[in-house]
Amino acid sequence: MTHIFWILSLVGATHIITGTTIFEKWRQLMDKLSPEFFGVLFSCPTCVGFWIGVIWCNLFYPFIDINVLTYNSTILISFVHGCFGSFFGWTANLITQILEEHLTNIQLKNEIIVNNPLEVAKKLLTED
Helix, strand or coil, rough: HHHHHHHHHHHHHHHHHHHHHHHHHHHHHHHHCCCCCCCHCCCCCCHHHHHHHHHHHHHHHHCCCCCCCCCCCCHHHHHHHHHHHHHHHHHHHHHHHHHHHHHHHHHHHHHHHCCCCHHHHHHHHHHC
């Protein structure tokens, strides 16, 4: 259960930072300060996911029984969690993009049907 909480909170934080209007001004400010580094960093779900994973690992590690590695190296465990975070941030962003694309296509189709029902009917009747 704690792992699901870890993943969902990581994905949520990554999405909030990289894709919402709440952080839009922050991303614009970072883009002005350093477009090549901070501008890319705060717009990239993979990058933000990595750093959120590292931070989450160090915040929650004492409370979670994580047996990812047998080594007792905080740096190595942090890196592995950063990689997990990067993967989950990227995956959630990909799913979001696919869903947005499909919803946009559905909205366009509905708009065409509602605004031009006669044209749609003609096309349906003339199709083989």
